[in-house]
Amino acid sequence: METATPNYFLIIGGVLFVMLNVAAALIWVERRLLALFQDRYGPNRAGPFGLLIVAADSIKLFFKQDWIPPFADKPVFVLAPAIVVVTVLMSFVVIPFAPGIIVADLNIGLLFFLAMSSMGAYSIILGGWASNNKYSLLGAMRGAAQMISYEVFMGLSLMGVVLLSGSFSLVEIVEAQRGLWFFIPQIVGFVIFFIAGIAETHRLPFDIPEAESELIAGFHSEYSGMKFGMFFIGEYMGITLISCMIVTLYFGGWLGPDFLPPIVWFILKTLFFLMIFILLRASMPRPRYDQLMEYGWKVLLPLTLLNLMVTAAVVLWVSE
Amino acid sequence: MENGTSTLARLQAQFGEDTFTPQSTKDDVLTLWMPHDKIVAVLTFLKKEIPQPYPLLYDLTAIDERTRKPNNGHIPYAFTIIYHLLSFERNSFIRLKVGFRDEFPTVPSISSLWANANWYEREVYDMFGIRFTGHPHLYRILMPRTWVGHPLRKEHPARATEMGPFALYDEKVDLEQAALQFKPEEWGLQRQSDDSDFMFLNIGPQHPGTHGVLRIVLQLDGEDIVDAIPDIGFHHRGQEKMAERQSWHTYLPYTDRVDYLGGVMNNLAYLMAVEKLAGIQVPDRVKVIRVMLCELFRIASHLVWYGTFAQDVGQLSPVFYMFTDREKIFDIVEAITGGRMHPNWFRIGGVAQDLPKGWETLVQNFINYFPKRLKEYDAMVMKNSLFKARTKGIGIFTLDEAIEWGVTGPNLRACGSDWDFRKKQPYSGYEMFDFDVPTASNGDCYDRAVVRVAEMRQSLRIIEQCLKNMPEGPFKSDHPLTTPPIKKNTMHDIETLITHFLGVTWGPVMPVGEAMSCIEATKGANGYYVTSDGNTSPYRLRIRTPSFPHMQMLPYITKGYTVADLLSILGAMDYVLADIDR
Numbered sequence: 001m002e003t004a005t006p007n008y009f010l011i012i013g014g015v016l017f018v019m020l021n022v023a024a025a026l027i028w029v030e031r032r033l034l035a036l037f038q039d040r041y042g043p044n045r046a047g048p049f050g051l052l053i054v055a056a057d058s059i060k061l062f063f064k065q066d067w068i069p070p071f072a073d074k075p076v077f078v079l080a081p082a083i084v085v086v087t088v089l090m091s092f093v094v095i096p097f098a099p100g101i102i103v104a105d106l107n108i109g110l111l112f113f114l115a116m117s118s119m120g121a122y123s124i125i126l127g128g129w130a131s132n133n134k135y136s137l138l139g140a141m142r143g144a145a146q147m148i149s150y151e152v153f154m155g156l157s158l159m160g161v162v163l164l165s166g167s168f169s170l171v172e173i174v175e176a177q178r179g180l181w182f183f184i185p186q187i188v189g190f191v192i193f194f195i196a197g198i199a200e201t202h203r204l205p206f207d208i209p210e211a212e213s214e215l216i217a218g219f220h221s222e223y224s225g226m227k228f229g230m231f232f233i234g235e236y237m238g239i240t241l242i243s244c245m246i247v248t249l250y251f252g253g254w255l256g257p258d259f260l261p262p263i264v265w266f267i268l269k270t271l272f273f274l275m276i277f278i279l280l281r282a283s284m285p286r287p288r289y290d291q292l293m294e295y296g297w298k299v300l301l302p303l304t305l306l307n308l309m310v311t312a313a314v315v316l317w318v319s320e
Numbered sequence: 321m322e323n324g325t326s327t328l329a330r331l332q333a334q335f336g337e338d339t340f341t342p343q344s345t346k347d348d349v350l351t352l353w354m355p356h357d358k359i360v361a362v363l364t365f366l367k368k369e370i371p372q373p374y375p376l377l378y379d380l381t382a383i384d385e386r387t388r389k390p391n392n393g394h395i396p397y398a399f400t401i402i403y404h405l406l407s408f409e410r411n412s413f414i415r416l417k418v419g420f421r422d423e424f425p426t427v428p429s430i431s432s433l434w435a436n437a438n439w440y441e442r443e444v445y446d447m448f449g450i451r452f453t454g455h456p457h458l459y460r461i462l463m464p465r466t467w468v469g470h471p472l473r474k475e476h477p478a479r480a481t482e483m484g485p486f487a488l489y490d491e492k493v494d495l496e497q498a499a500l501q502f503k504p505e506e507w508g509l510q511r512q513s514d515d516s517d518f519m520f521l522n523i524g525p526q527h528p529g530t531h532g533v534l535r536i537v538l539q540l541d542g543e544d545i546v547d548a549i550p551d552i553g554f555h556h557r558g559q560e561k562m563a564e565r566q567s568w569h570t571y572l573p574y575t576d577r578v579d580y581l582g583g584v585m586n587n588l589a590y591l592m593a594v595e596k597l598a599g600i601q602v603p604d605r606v607k608v609i610r611v612m613l614c615e616l617f618r619i620a621s622h623l624v625w626y627g628t629f630a631q632d633v634g635q636l637s638p639v640f641y642m643f644t645d646r647e648k649i650f651d652i653v654e655a656i657t658g659g660r661m662h663p664n665w666f667r668i669g670g671v672a673q674d675l676p677k678g679w680e681t682l683v684q685n686f687i688n689y690f691p692k693r694l695k696e697y698d699a700m701v702m703k704n705s706l707f708k709a710r711t712k713g714i715g716i717f718t719l720d721e722a723i724e725w726g727v728t729g730p731n732l733r734a735c736g737s738d739w740d741f742r743k744k745q746p747y748s749g750y751e752m753f754d755f756d757v758p759t760a761s762n763g764d765c766y767d768r769a770v771v772r773v774a775e776m777r778q779s780l781r782i783i784e785q786c787l788k789n790m791p792e793g794p795f796k797s798d799h800p801l802t803t804p805p806i807k808k809n810t811m812h813d814i815e816t817l818i819t820h821f822l823g824v825t826w827g828p829v830m831p832v833g834e835a836m837s838c839i840e841a842t843k844g845a846n847g848y849y850v851t852s853d854g855n856t857s858p859y860r861l862r863i864r865t866p867s868f869p870h871m872q873m874l875p876y877i878t879k880g881y882t883v884a885d886l887l888s889i890l891g892a893m894d895y896v897l898a899d900i901d902r
Contacts, residue, residue: 038640134521138543138883204634205706214529214887285706286634288884289543 012103019092023236028054030236030278037282061232064225072222073130080127081220081227084120084234088241091116095244096171098254098263109170110162113245114155117200121147123234124202124209128219139218142289143209146199149296150206153304154196160189160311161249174253183250185314188307190250192300197242199292201235203277205284208292243273327414328352330370335362343417346596346835351415359401359418360428366405366414367433374405374414375723377430378838379849379864380440382448385419387474389853399425399450404836404849404864408723408737411744413836420450429455436726439872447472447560457508462553462901466499471561478558478565502537507549509539516541521883525554529632529887532897536874538883545886548878550871555901563861567827568594569668569803571858575848576662578863579899581621582842583653585614587666592747592837593848597830598801600669605793607749609671612683612786613656613663614748615779619690620649621842622772622779625894629769630701632891633710638701645693652682668828669802674795683787690780694773702773711765715877715889718763725876726869729844730771731893735763741840748839752789753782765892772894801828827856843867843894867899 028043028051035042043050068077094109096102106112121144128140162168164185165176173182183190199206210218217223220231247253247269256265287295327350331340339362341353354362366374383400397419405414418427429452431438441452442461449470452458460467469476477483504511504520512518524535533554539547559578563571575586588610595602602610623646627639650660656679657663657672665672701707717727719735732739740757742750758774760767796802798809803823810820830852838847844866853859870893878886 034636038637039644040640134519138521204636207634214884216528282637283700284635285630285704285710287706288710288882290882291709 011101014101015092015097015103016089019089019237019240020233022240023233024054024058026236026240026274027057027232029274030281033275033278034282037279058229061226061229066226067224069131069133069222071132073132076126076130077222078227080123080130081223081230081234082123083126084123085230085237087116087119087123088234088237091241092237092244094170095241095248096174096253097244097266098261101263102171105169105171108168110158110168110173113170114151114158117154117241118147118151120200120234120238121151123231124219127223127231128209131219131222133222135215135217135221136219139209139215139221142215143202143219146202146206146208146289146292149293150196150199153192153296153300154200156301156304156308157189157192157196158249159308160186163308163311163315170248170253174248174255177252177255181250181252181255186250186307186311188303189311190246192304192307193249194242194246195300197246198277198280199296201238201242201277203235203239204281205286206292207286208289239274239277240270243270243277246273327370327410331362331365334365334369345415346599346833347593347837349413349415349836351417353417353419356418356420356427360430360433362416363403363405363430363433372407372409374407374410376406376408376728377403377434377436377440377726378406378413378845379404379847379862380430380437380444381849381862381864382444382450382472383851383860384448384472384474388859389855397421398423399448401427401444401450402849402862403430408739413838415836424449424451426451426453428453431455434726435724435876436869436872439868446470449473459506460553462556464499464553466496471558476561478561504539507537509537509547509549513541513546518546523886524551529890531628531890531895534871534897534900536886538886540883543882543884545878545881545883548875548886550874552871552897552900555897557898557902559863559902560861563858565857567856568830568858569827571861572666573662573664576664577898578865578902579621579841579843579846579867579896580661581617581624581896582846582899583613583617583620583661584610584657584663584665585617585839585841586846587664588614588748589837589839589841589846590848590850591666591668592839593835593850594668594830596835596837597833597850597852598668598799598828599831600797600799600801602670602748602797603793603795604749604791606670606795606797608752608786608790609675609795610666610748611750611753612783612790613653613665615782615786616649616653618779618842619776619783620646620653622776622894623649625772625891626697626701626769629891629894630707632887633707635701635704635707638697641693641700642697645690648686648689652679652686655679655682667796667803669799670794670796675790680787683783687780687784687787691777694776698773702769708766710884711769711888711892713762714765714881714885715892716762716764717873717877721876722763725873727844727873728866728869729840729842730775731768731844731870733758734760734767734771736761741838741845745838747837753785755779755781755785765888768892768894801830803828829854829856830858838864841866843896843899844870863902865899865902867893867895867897870895871900 032042043053046052046056068074091113093103094106094112124143125140128136161173161182164182165173167173202209220228223231247266251269254262254266335358339354339358343351343353345351381402385397385400399420401418403416427450429441431441439461441455442458444450445452445458446460446462447470519540521538521540523538524530525533535551537549537551538545559574562574572587575590576583578586623642627642630638653663654660655676657665719737722732722735736759738757738759743757755778758771760770796806798806805820805823810816832852832854834851836847836849838845846866847864849862850858851860878889
């Protein structure tokens with residue numbers, strides 16, 4: 001797509017601005033929604049509906065003492081939280097929010113997304129390692145193993161979409177869904193991608209790297225202030241990213257009836273999945289680490305491969 | 321309940337006529353003095369050889385006898401060690417006493433005979449300075465290792481004002497800091513095995529998963545637990561020492577705080593013992609009121625356990641729903657007693673006040689409301705496949721192991737036993753109620769949960785029966801030792817007035833003697849063993865709590881599991897730190 005992008009920098013700035021704010025706003029959304037699910041009030045004092053809690057939280061995180069434990073590996077300790085934010089933000093480059101609103105329509109957009117989210121594993125390993133704390137180390141080891149295994153079928157589950165649309169470009173994938181959203185032919189792929197996405201963002205029920213009741217805060221136990229804030233924001237941007245990807249790959253991206261503009265459709269669909277992420281957190285217990293691995297390798301991987309083969313066979317059959 | 325003569329006859333046939341000196345007590349438990357060279361032989365005989373044996377070491381404690389008023393022509397021992405054994409088949413206790421004349425006696429250890437004797441003997445050593453020969457690890461257990469003196473000895477000061485001003489010298493700082501250094505060897509742990517170096521992970525004393533100030537030293541190989549050593553005592557407040565300077569009446573509020581989720585249930589355990597001493601029979605209305613409140617607290621305690629257990633395995637929401645329901649129970653408790661968690665509402669010989677007007681509606685509303693919620697929780701927690709995956713087959717112990725380690729309550733019933741003191745040795749009128757004792761058979765974390773959830777339904781049944789059949793009558797017994805005394809008995813002449821005045825100010829004087837109570841508390845068998853030398857306060861008060869032996873079992877049941885399983889095991893155990901440390 002060679003659309004003229006006179007406001008190229010505007011889009012970059014816009015995406016950056018919106019994403020950071022969405023991530024911050026999600027703090028409020030999550031806390032209010034969780035409270036709603038759990039029969040309590042949640043933050044409701046600061047500003048209307050407690051909205052200013054976002055400001056309060058950010059101010060608190062920004063002005064906390066920038067503390068690096070004396071036993072930590074300083075440069076790595078500082079680098080780790082930056083990686084998570086950078087990789088997630090970079091992934092947003094390839095997301096088509098609406099026709100023309102995309103930073104870069106790469107012809108390998110999907111691969112770029114996979115590459116970037118894989119890089120996120122570094123932040124966990126490095127953060128846990130540099131903290132020089134046993135809880136962090138355990139969390140980091142769990143996190144690394146979890147992310148690497150779930151990477152495998154996350155990538156494979158997407159291949160069904162690629163087969164159907166014949167492209168790695170996210171814009172073309174969206175365009176290919178004009179007739180039928182891919183979540184119908186690719187329902188298995190969608191479910192697996194969703195599960196892998198939760199594991200990738202290590203949210204409950206897959207929050208094993210930070211399992212609060214076991215490992216306190218796992219890999220970021222030693223972090224505080226804005227460095228903790230970056231892990232925090234990174235997590236929220238992570239679930240936003242996964243929601244965006246689900247919408248783009250399986251739910252027709254910006255496509256929708258004409259009475260609303262494309263960008264609004266995209267936002268609505270994404271919000272829907274964000275809510276599901278939060279609802280999941282309110283309702284599920286956490287499996288054990290080895291159970292999670294077993295589930296991944298013994299259930300999800302064969303299923304993904306099967307899905308890929310069936311899809312390939314069907315595509316081949318239809319084209320002939 | 322008791323068939324003491326045959327036990328005594330068997331023992332005498334085995335060890336000789338003169339070996340045992342029976343003593344009469346207020347609680348009708350067969351009490352025998354025995355010489356200290358026969359301790360191990362007699363206990364082995366009682367555990368293994370006698371027909372219908374006594375397999376459970378219910379309690380092991382000591383008394384410092386040195387300041388006791390001479391009475392009954394007892395031999396003036398300096399210290400007495402007391403063993404309480406329980407036989408399930410006979411449905412009776414036996415109490416064995418051994419007297420020592422030394423200032424710092426040495427006793428043969430029975431830790432090889434009963435697994436749970438280990439911690440009890442350490443506690444006796446810690447509290448009395450009595451040494452046990454043959455004990456594998458005789459260190460302090462509740463007090464810090466740097467502590468000087470043994471708190472339950474009578475010469476040890478009971479309050480800070482008796483101790484002189486506190487000073488922290490440099491040497492003391494160095495000493496305390498050195499004591500904080502972690503050396504695996506001091507805990508009986510190896511640093512490495514043949515093929516790997518172990519990692520030591522310190523869980524607690526401040527950790528979101530331990531539900532209180534509990535420290536567990538984990539020896540890990542990867543994430544697999546090689547050994548887990550609980551370090552307790554952070555919550556030790558000297559409940560037993562405090563009893564020795566409180567009056568019989570003013571000690572009541574302290575009992576509330578032992579199992580702080582059990583509320584008035586602790587009052588009951590204490591009062592059962594005191595009322596046995598005093599010979600008070602409480603009116604029926606008092607019995608039923610007490611049962612109703614105890615069962616309300618059982619539900620409240622189980623709700624806390626339910627929610628936090630779900631949270632331990634990662635489920636965030638149930639704890640909020642369950643605490644909301646617990647609030648509803650506290651609304652009733654508050655209307656009746658004025659208090660919430662620690663109502664301190666039972667009194668010697670009765671309860672503090674009669675039930676308020678309209679209590680029936682409150683209780684009825686709760687009875688209507690709660691079963692629906694329990695059903696919802698079943699769907700949310702118990703039937704959840706992830707919850708099952710985290711708890712089924714985890715932390716298994718068999719019935720024999722449970723008895724060996726002194727496990728009681730729901731944890732015991734999850735192994736298949738139907739032992740419930742409310743049924744087997746009914747107290748406070750439980751024999752009048754119609755309820756079942758839920759059991760399970762696998763003895764894993766999930767089954768412990770099954771039993772507790774079923775218990776809540778049974779408690780609700782009991783409460784409903786209390787509501788329907790609440791007897792009329794006084795809420796205090798008409799007995800001279802009832803405290804506070806009944807007002808109408810006072811305003812006759814100066815004598816009755818003085819009696820009342822003394823009963824309220826000094827508190828009642830309990831007759832000389834000793835008695836033990838045993839109730840089915842929220843977490844297992846809770847018992848108070850009180851000894852009176854005819855004074856206004858107990859000479860010695862021993863609190864036997866269920867959590868103490870349960871926690872002792874932790875290393876045994878966690879070996880080979882992972883860190884995540886440890887949290888399931890801890891959650892399913894349902895302990896309260898105050899109940900462990902007292």
